[in-house]
Amino acid sequence: MVTSNKFTKMNAVNNSEKPELNKIIRDEILSYREMCNKINVNTIQKGMNFHIKRNLSIILMSVRQGAPYNDEIDNINNLLIYEGHDVPKTKLNPDPKRVDQPLWNDKGTLTENGKFIRAVENYKKGLCVAEKVLVFEKLGSGIWSDKGLFHLIDYKTENLNGRKLFKFILKPIEGQIKVSDIKEIEEHTRIIPTAVKVAVWKRDKGKCVLCGSTKNLHYDHDLPFSKGGTSLTEKNVRILCVKCNLTKRDKIQ
Secondary structure (H helix, E strand, O other): OOOOOOOOOOOOOOOOOOOOHHHOOOOEEEOHHHHHHHOOOOOOOOOEEEEEEOOEEEEEEOOOOOOOOOOEEEOOOOEEEEEOOOOOOOOOOOOHHHOOOOOEOOOOOEOHHHHHHHHHHHHHOOOOOOEEEEEEEEEEOOEEEEEEEEEEEEEEEEEEOOEEEEEEEEEEOOOOOOOOOHHHHHHHOOOOOHHHHHHHHHHOOOOOOOOOOOOOEEEEEOOOHHHOOOOOOHHHEEEEEHHHHHHHOOOOO
């Protein structure tokens, strides 16, 4: 039996240790190994990982051109819309993109799609709190960005060319935006668009702009978000290492 997943060439997950969520920094730039080390696992085996730790699920997303799934960032509503996983490629299913996304495995157990859907339905029934999901975004080969913690709040199904897809809706846990004016949302959303991240990475040559370090990097607002800084232009986003960012601490320089 082959497990359905987006990332099929990785090893098994070590679920033995609990992640220290208070050490997770939004928009930190990570290698694949650093991403795994951050949550104390040997590998992240799939794109969707329900309860990879007892109290935490993880998804790996990408909105890059040519990405195999249509993940989306809804800047207007400050939501992340994540497409469910396909069936594995097998002799019986040589083209997964022509088959409905699966809810059940061949052995009658829930797929990761099914587990996420069950979590949403239990949340909407008031049986549990919204599932906490840590999101990593792929920016390039071996380059990932920690997008922070989200709540899984809903899902929907879509039909594309006669094929059923699952779309999972996630909302940032911190800094949720409650405004009705689109212009205000566009100016104050916390989510840094992928195009901005890619442009900043290229401009800053993958190193801290203050000390030149190439380790422990993440994206930083030049004018802090808390003081009105925008995420929507590379002019207000730069790469800093953790040491330089902690020195800055939301002070306008």
